[in-house]
Amino acid sequence: MNFEEYAAKPVLAAAGIPVPPSQMATTPDEAAQAAEKIGKVVVKAQVPTGKRGKAGGIKLADTPEEAKKVATAILGMTIGEFTVEKVLVEAQAPIEKELYAAIINDSESRGPMVLFSTLGGMDIEEAAEEDPKQVRRQPIDIRTGLDKAGALKILDGLDLGNSTDKAADVLVKLYKAYRNNDAELLEINPLVIKTDGDLIALDCKFSMDDSGIVRQQDLAPNGTPDKLTALEEQGKSVGLKYIELDGDVGVLANGAGLTMTTMDVVKHHGGVPANFMEIGGEAYTKGKPALELVLSNKKVKSLVVNFCGAFARCDVMAEGIIAAWEELKPTLPVFFSVHGTGDEEARKLLTERLDITPYPTMDEACKAAVDAAKGGAS
Amino acid sequence: MIVRQHERVMIQGITGKQGTFWTERMQEYGTTIVGGIVPKKGGQTHLGVPVFNTAQDAMKEVEFDVAGLFVPPLFAKAGALDAIEAGVKKLVILTEHIPVQDVMEIVAAGKANGTQIIGPNTTGIATPGECFVGFMPAFNKNIMREGNVGIISRSGSLGTLISLNVTQAGLGQSAFIGIGGDPVIGTTTREALECLDQDDKTKGVFILGEIGGTMEEHAAEYAATMKKPVVSFIAGGASPKGKKMGHAGAIVMGNKGTYQSKVEALTKAGVRVIDTPSDAGKAMVEALKG
Numbered sequence: 096m097n098f099e100e101y102a103a104k105p106v107l108a109a110a111g112i113p114v115p116p117s118q119m120a121t122t123p124d125e126a127a128q129a130a131e132k133i134g135k136v137v138v139k140a141q142v143p144t145g146k147r148g149k150a151g152g153i154k155l156a157d158t159p160e161e162a163k164k165v166a167t168a169i170l171g172m173t174i175g176e177f178t179v180e181k182v183l184v185e186a187q188a189p190i191e192k193e194l195y196a197a198i199i200n201d202s203e204s205r206g207p208m209v210l211f212s213t214l215g216g217m218d219i220e221e222a223a224e225e226d227p228k229q230v231r232r233q234p235i236d237i238r239t240g241l242d243k244a245g246a247l248k249i250l251d252g253l254d255l256g257n258s259t260d261k262a263a264d265v266l267v268k269l270y271k272a273y274r275n276n277d278a279e280l281l282e283i284n285p286l287v288i289k290t291d292g293d294l295i296a297l298d299c300k301f302s303m304d305d306s307g308i309v310r311q312q313d314l315a316p317n318g319t320p321d322k323l324t325a326l327e328e329q330g331k332s333v334g335l336k337y338i339e340l341d342g343d344v345g346v347l348a349n350g351a352g353l354t355m356t357t358m359d360v361v362k363h364h365g366g367v368p369a370n371f372m373e374i375g376g377e378a379y380t381k382g383k384p385a386l387e388l389v390l391s392n393k394k395v396k397s398l399v400v401n402f403c404g405a406f407a408r409c410d411v412m413a414e415g416i417i418a419a420w421e422e423l424k425p426t427l428p429v430f431f432s433v434h435g436t437g438d439e440e441a442r443k444l445l446t447e448r449l450d451i452t453p454y455p456t457m458d459e460a461c462k463a464a465v466d467a468a469k470g471g472a473s
Numbered sequence: 474m475i476v477r478q479h480e481r482v483m484i485q486g487i488t489g490k491q492g493t494f495w496t497e498r499m500q501e502y503g504t505t506i507v508g509g510i511v512p513k514k515g516g517q518t519h520l521g522v523p524v525f526n527t528a529q530d531a532m533k534e535v536e537f538d539v540a541g542l543f544v545p546p547l548f549a550k551a552g553a554l555d556a557i558e559a560g561v562k563k564l565v566i567l568t569e570h571i572p573v574q575d576v577m578e579i580v581a582a583g584k585a586n587g588t589q590i591i592g593p594n595t596t597g598i599a600t601p602g603e604c605f606v607g608f609m610p611a612f613n614k615n616i617m618r619e620g621n622v623g624i625i626s627r628s629g630s631l632g633t634l635i636s637l638n639v640t641q642a643g644l645g646q647s648a649f650i651g652i653g654g655d656p657v658i659g660t661t662t663r664e665a666l667e668c669l670d671q672d673d674k675t676k677g678v679f680i681l682g683e684i685g686g687t688m689e690e691h692a693a694e695y696a697a698t699m700k701k702p703v704v705s706f707i708a709g710g711a712s713p714k715g716k717k718m719g720h721a722g723a724i725v726m727g728n729k730g731t732y733q734s735k736v737e738a739l740t741k742a743g744v745r746v747i748d749t750p751s752d753a754g755k756a757m758v759e760a761l762k763g
Contacts, residue, residue: 405616457634
């Protein structure tokens with residue numbers, strides 16, 4: 096789960112990393128009032144996406160009047176797929192040099208990784224291309240963590256003027272904040288060396304590990320949940336993992352890997368999947384809400400149902416779909432592939448109750464569904 | 474990371490619903506279950522085996538080589554570290570949704586103490602004809618039977634389908650290694666591949682990969698040095714960027730972890746990458762003929 100700048104910066108502040116004084120505003124007048132209090136400010140659009148500056152969502156304002164003017168321009172503008180509804184009005188900082196600092200979960204080293212560069216304002220990949228000597232990537236042993244000596248070692252060889260020690264302090268605090276808050280990414284960009292040599296965080300990106308949310312109940316409500324479509328919301332409310340996609344071939348399968356694969360095979364045969372819909376694990380008895388959900392997407396012209404039973408039996412999963420089918424009486428064509436535990440019983444049920452013969456392979460079922468969707472379009 | 478029938482297995486969380494159900498299946502199949510670990514339930518007997526409060530207690534009373542961990546996500550770290558400190562050689566973590574930083578601690582502790590961690594978020598490991606640890610459909614002879622194909626999978630459901638296709642083609646499995654669908658896991662594709670390469674019974678290997686991460690690319694480097702044939706299927710080619718598809722690890726960020734990068738690396742290493750799982754059995758039969 097991502098945290099917008101206004102929700103992420105308090106995480107830094109709580110760890111003792113300096114951030115500028117700021118105030119939220121939802122109207123131009125509120126922005127002017129904030130500027131009145133703070134002085135020279137920067138007005139920043141708060142939306143859960145990057146590239147705000149390029150989109151014109153970040154503007155300087157030296158007076159309350161200017162703050163009102165730029166806030167009027169920023170509020171209501173569209174950045175990415177989001178409409179700006181609030182701005183952060185923040186004190187300007189006298190910038191000497193811009194740096195980049197982050198801690199991430201690194202799948203490759205299977206531990207935390209410190210990222211640092213003296214090319215602030217750019218993301219780390221850009222900096223690495225621009226001048227790799229200015230970039231540090233240091234895996235951390237999670238059992239010992241990061242102390243001052245370790246942080247100084249990472250910064251060794253970089254020109255930070257008299258601020259090296261302070262930068263090391265920030266890294267140690269950043270690491271603590273990362274550990275305490277189940278971060279998968281905690282990034283300061285830019286981390287600024289002010290003209291007086293002190294450091295201050297001018298922006299912050301924080302992404303919390305979804306599996307950590309349950310134990311971060313104080314902080315989690317400040318995060319911005321993923322933007323879901325109406326159907327995805329409906330799926331979430333009944334405990335089903337449903338993702339809406341652009342195509343017209345509905346997909347229903349058990350298990351994440353098999354569902355992804357069913358989408359792949361639909362694509363392989365020239366079709367475009369309409370959704371990801373998995374009913375594996377604890378959800379394998381939820382045939383009816385799953386079917387309702389897939390069919391609620393009006394773009395769907397045909398449906399492929401692909402079950403591979405292990406412990407979750409094909410006949411139990413099929414029974415759920417059959418019962419829902421009998422009740423909902425949909426008219427669109429459906430194509431089944433059932434294999435593994437309970438497959439013979441499932442085939443018998445489908446033949447008897449729906450007069451449908453499952454295909455011998457998932458390829459044939461997917462291909463038939465793709466052909467049917469195309470036929471329906473002409 | 475192959476489990477053998479003579480190895481002594483301890484089940485953490487044995488008295489829970491999942492723990493009970495699957496321990497019974499493992500016992501029926503032939504896994505040597507020597508006990509269970511459940512805090513505060515030490516001294517009881519469950520499914521005919523003794524229950525201990527901690528892995529340290531259990532190790533003193535009945536030695537064990539392997540632990541299967543079936544405990545809820547927020548208790549998984551404590552359970553895993555307990556087993557690692559007790560000196561277990563292999564630890565299979567079935568639990569899904571363990572916080573990633575906890576997994577990192579578990580993996581680091583495993584490395585420091587010489588414990589092979591498998592998972593988390595895996596359906597387990599199986600050696601058809603001998604035993605299994607986890608939620609494996611080894612009991613269904615149409616899906617798994619003794620043979621010479623090693624299977625490495627990030628997914629349980631897809632792993633089941635490929636096992637079934639391999640079995641239908643007249644082959645069987647020497648070992649199934651479910652490495653798990655999380656972004657950080659104890660046994661990587663490459664490590665599992667090295668293990669199967671050294672296993673005498675394994676004559677060919679199936680790698681079931683997914684989008685996200687760079688494990689398949691690293692495995693490809695090793696595959697290029699192997700004499701045994703390797704066949705692979707990568708799931709997620711049709712999944713959109715930046716979205717998690719059920720598995721926390723199956724997500725493409727930027728240009729990392731894409732379907733194309735994995736297929737390219739594997740193909741370059743001489744691995745036969747199939748477009749659809751329906752070709753799995755046939756492709757492996759042909760690969761084994763050489």
